[in-house]
Amino acid sequence: MTRGIALVRQPGDRLAEGLVTHIERSDVDVAAARRQHEAYRAALAGAGWQVHEVEPADHCPDAVFVEDTVVVCADLAVLTRPGAPERRPEVAGTEKAVRAVGLEVVRIEAPGTLDGGDVLQVGSTVYVGLGGRTDAEGVRQLAAHLATRGRTVVPVPLREVLHLKSAVTALPDGTLLALPELFDATALRQPVRPVDEEAGCHVVPLGDGLVLLAASAPRTAALVADLGFTPVVVDISEYEKLEGCVTCLSVLIPAS
Numbered sequence: 057m058t059r060g061i062a063l064v065r066q067p068g069d070r071l072a073e074g075l076v077t078h079i080e081r082s083d084v085d086v087a088a089a090r091r092q093h094e095a096y097r098a099a100l101a102g103a104g105w106q107v108h109e110v111e112p113a114d115h116c117p118d119a120v121f122v123e124d125t126v127v128v129c130a131d132l133a134v135l136t137r138p139g140a141p142e143r144r145p146e147v148a149g150t151e152k153a154v155r156a157v158g159l160e161v162v163r164i165e166a167p168g169t170l171d172g173g174d175v176l177q178v179g180s181t182v183y184v185g186l187g188g189r190t191d192a193e194g195v196r197q198l199a200a201h202l203a204t205r206g207r208t209v210v211p212v213p214l215r216e217v218l219h220l221k222s223a224v225t226a227l228p229d230g231t232l233l234a235l236p237e238l239f240d241a242t243a244l245r246q247p248v249r250p251v252d253e254e255a256g257c258h259v260v261p262l263g264d265g266l267v268l269l270a271a272s273a274p275r276t277a278a279l280v281a282d283l284g285f286t287p288v289v290v291d292i293s294e295y296e297k298l299e300g301c302v303t304c305l306s307v308l309i310p311a312s
């Protein structure tokens with residue numbers, strides 16, 4: 057049984073040079089990061105996803121955060137134009153990967169910027185964070201592309217946070233787990249459940265009630281279980297030092 061394809065990209069030797077914007081820089085152990093990535097890939101495979109590796113982009117320290125380079129909606133892949141110029145060369149390898157799996161490909165064009173980490177899809181609503189990485193022109197272009205798939209884009213202004221999905225993600229039933237002080241929560245249309253751990257608002261539904269989340273959010277894992285879902289816990293501490301979270305290490309393409 058396969059639920060679909062999970063795109064990932066292995067970390068390169070320069071991982072420790074990755075960007076840090078809202079937290080203090082601390083030393084990244086690249087060997088530990090590689091082991092954590094292996095366990096992350098195993099968790100996806102164990103949940104029924106076929107893991108596809110995007111070709112390495114080792115000259116780009118942040119390339120492991122592959123989610124930022126593409127937004128997949130149904131059979132459409134929207135290649136992004138990352139807000140950090142040094143991350144733009146990451147997109148070429150992602151383009152090859154999404155073409156290889158047969159998706160239709162469009163792209164965010166200059167001068168627009170958009171990071172996949174700012175895009176939260178909940179049913180036919182697509183929330184897009186407006187902050188340091190994604191601008192209004194990027195949102196406008198994304199809205200036009202996703203309208204062709206019946207989606208409605210809702211911009212969400214961000215405060216002191218890297219991406220929208222650093223502050224809010226959705227459980228399988230659409231309930232939003234959030235740190236509402238980090239963004240303008242009035243834009244949201246689904247019920248919001250505030251969490252008390254930063255990594256608690258980063259979840260990835262994996263199908264059949266499985267919910268991927270980080271080991272740094274144990275209270276939220278217990279909450280997820282209380283709500284009737286099955287937590288799948290991974291340690292991604294080396295990526296958290298670079299403002300990464302469970303969402304940004306993969307792109308899920310459900311089987312149609």
Ligand SMILES: NC(=O)NCCC[C@H](N)C(=O)O
Nearest residue numbers: 074075121173298299300304
């Ligand atoms: N979607 C995500 O949460 N991406 C994390 C990107 C972290 C990376 N160090 C960056 O600043 O771009």
